[in-house]
Amino acid sequence: AQSVTQPDARVTVSEGASLQLRCKYSYFGTPYLFWYVQYPRQGLQLLLKYYPGDPVVQGVNGFEAEFSKSNSSFHLRKASVHWSDWAVYFCAVSMDMGYKLTFGTGTSLLVDP
């Protein structure tokens, strides 16, 4: 069965510092991978998506993610974090572009001013 693991429940970074949020996937096949963000008291919003092709995908607000088949990973990165990035980030996987997304447990990002 498809699954994703986000090993870090909480990450704290200083404003202006770089960021990496980790995601490992488990799926025997072609994974379609996504990062969603949840701002306080809101639903989830799509940040970026990976379809088989270029391993580095760009998202909104300066976020990018890199797919690695050898490491079964899809880590999220940002060069310089802003206080407005304070949110919960979810990695998700879809099996062969089926209709279901399976989400990870989420990583809470805290930004020190």
Added chain:
Amino acid sequence: EAAVTQSPRNKVAVTGGKVTLSCNQTNNHNNMYWYRQDTGHGLRLIHYSYGAGSTEKGDIPDGYKASRPSQENFSLILELATPSQTSVYFCASGAGTGGFTGQLYFGEGSKLTVL
């Protein structure tokens, strides 16, 4: 702008009572989903639907029913609510056959407390 609205936004229910959570989408999407969000578990899929009249079991369907009477509306029904169903519930919609991109549009959530 894609729009998914949920009602009620907050609900307090008693154990054994019936609870209905409603969801309406104006995106004309075929697929709709109900997830629950709990600390340490992330989002877990309860039920989903491919279109009006269809409902499918997700990963944790026990204790829940779903109803999709129309393209726009998708309800989650707890016939006999239990305290373990205290959670935040999210409805989402997404494009269907030939159009699924993995992008789901979420409502703002319904917080359910079962006493």
